[in-house]
Amino acid sequence: MKKNESYEEFIKGVWRDNPVFAQVLGMCPMLAVTNSAINAVAMGMATFFVLVGSSFLVSSFRNWIPKQVRISCFIIIIATFVTIADYTLLALVPKVHKELGAFIPLIVANCLILGRQEAFASRYPTRLAVMDAIGMAVGFLVALLSLGAVREILGDGALFGVKLFSENFEPWVIMILPPGGFLTLGVILLFFNWFKFKKDEFLEEVAEAERSGR
Amino acid sequence: MENLLWIFVSAVLVNNFVLTYFLGLCPFLGVSNSLETSARLGLATTFVMLVTAICAWVLNTYVLIHAPYLRLICFIVVIASTVQFIEMLIKKLSPALFRAMGIFLPLITTNCAILGLAIFATNRGYGFWEGIIYALGAGIGFTLALVLLAGLREEAELSSIPKLIQGTAMNLIIAGILSMAFMGFAGLFSST
Numbered sequence: 001m002k003k004n005e006s007y008e009e010f011i012k013g014v015w016r017d018n019p020v021f022a023q024v025l026g027m028c029p030m031l032a033v034t035n036s037a038i039n040a041v042a043m044g045m046a047t048f049f050v051l052v053g054s055s056f057l058v059s060s061f062r063n064w065i066p067k068q069v070r071i072s073c074f075i076i077i078i079a080t081f082v083t084i085a086d087y088t089l090l091a092l093v094p095k096v097h098k099e100l101g102a103f104i105p106l107i108v109a110n111c112l113i114l115g116r117q118e119a120f121a122s123r124y125p126t127r128l129a130v131m132d133a134i135g136m137a138v139g140f141l142v143a144l145l146s147l148g149a150v151r152e153i154l155g156d157g158a159l160f161g162v163k164l165f166s167e168n169f170e171p172w173v174i175m176i177l178p179p180g181g182f183l184t185l186g187v188i189l190l191f192f193n194w195f196k197f198k199k200d201e202f203l204e205e206v207a208e209a210e211r212s213g214r
Numbered sequence: 215m216e217n218l219l220w221i222f223v224s225a226v227l228v229n230n231f232v233l234t235y236f237l238g239l240c241p242f243l244g245v246s247n248s249l250e251t252s253a254r255l256g257l258a259t260t261f262v263m264l265v266t267a268i269c270a271w272v273l274n275t276y277v278l279i280h281a282p283y284l285r286l287i288c289f290i291v292v293i294a295s296t297v298q299f300i301e302m303l304i305k306k307l308s309p310a311l312f313r314a315m316g317i318f319l320p321l322i323t324t325n326c327a328i329l330g331l332a333i334f335a336t337n338r339g340y341g342f343w344e345g346i347i348y349a350l351g352a353g354i355g356f357t358l359a360l361v362l363l364a365g366l367r368e369e370a371e372l373s374s375i376p377k378l379i380q381g382t383a384m385n386l387i388i389a390g391i392l393s394m395a396f397m398g399f400a401g402l403f404s405s406t
Contacts, residue, residue: 018326024243025240027236027239027241027243028236030236031236031239032235032236032237035269060375073298075290075291075294076290076291081284083285083286086286092338102330102337104252106329106330106333108286108290108329109325109328110326111240128284135359174394176399177397178233178236179390179393179397180390181236181390182386182387182393183387184385185387186386186387186389186390189381189382189386190378190383193378193379193383194378197377197378205370
């Protein structure tokens with residue numbers, strides 16, 4: 001039973017309440033760094049670290065943080081983890097750090113992270129909070145990667161820097177430029193809408209059939 | 215003087231915060247459903263950006279030289295508290311202005327465009343006046359993008375759009391087309 005509960009929190013973040021596709025949170029880093037798959041992965045890992053770390057701390061200290069100043073406390077905890085991530089990336093992969101530039105410090109302002117602290121980590125025990133954070137972070141990483149992969153394949157004809165097509169492929173340069181981010185995410189959300197639309201229709205049909213069966 | 219003008223025009227049009235840097239997308243997509251609200255939000259954001267630029271400059275000059283690793287924490291805490299303080303001040307001194315900016319002021323503090331502005335200005339080593347002009351340009355650029363999207367969305371309300379595409383998907387595609395239009399300004403300064 002206990003294991004199921006954790007699993008439930010995990011899968012919720014990855015699919016049903018996916019932070020990007022279902023809740024439309026954390027859009028700024030989402031669109032800004034996804035012009036190649038490798039940047040998307042670096043961003044996803046940094047966000048993963050910050051989200052899991054701060055969820056763990058916030059839920060461990062949830063009984064000591066006074067209600068009135070909780071938002072400021074959350075922000076300071078998050079900012080600390082972001083600073084760690086920033087300097088770690090600078091030391092390990094300076095090239096990626098340079099490309100992501102100001103967007104690593106901007107993880108602080110990612111509404112997804114603060115949202116999870118406020119809505120989940122500050123109310124639930126540590127184990128569940130960490131599972132929830134891992135689920136959300138993986139969901140975010142999946143979303144970043146799917147957007148980054150589409151943009152890199154179409155805009156550069158490559159994935160993770162490996163050329164996929166022959167010389168004849170004309171790259172759609174627009175896809176790695178800012179408008180491409182908006183358009184790709186728009187189209188992906190369109191798919192999700194369509195999926196939900198079909199599901200609702202199907203559920204309605206089932207309900208209809210049950211009613212007439214009685 | 216020419217340099218300041220360049221910074222201003224670049225922040226408003228060429229490197230528009232919303233459409234080129236993707237900063238401040240949450241209010242951009244969330245609040246842009248009516249022209250009036252978005253104009254007010256834009257006004258309030260421009261104001262907070264000006265305050266931020268001043269705070270960032272003071273912090274950079276006097277505090278962060280000694281401890282660069284505290285940059286992020288300092289920026290967030292100082293900017294948030296200054297904005298709160300000024301909000302109280304405005305409420306006392308000019309209730310009319312307070313009503314115009316309204317509840318947006320505290321919310322804006324966590325907007326990534328604000329923090330982004332402080333970080334970009336620091337990374338580029340802007341001085342006091344350059345920082346102020348940059349903040350003004352960024353604020354006006356943000357307002358411009360917000361008002362344009364709000365106008366388009368108000369028009370879209372009146373036309374019959376398939377149910378499938380309504381909502382965020384449509385807004386993103388509109389924003390993509392807007393962003394493409396703004397790319398046209400990139401050639402504005404090719405000679406310099």
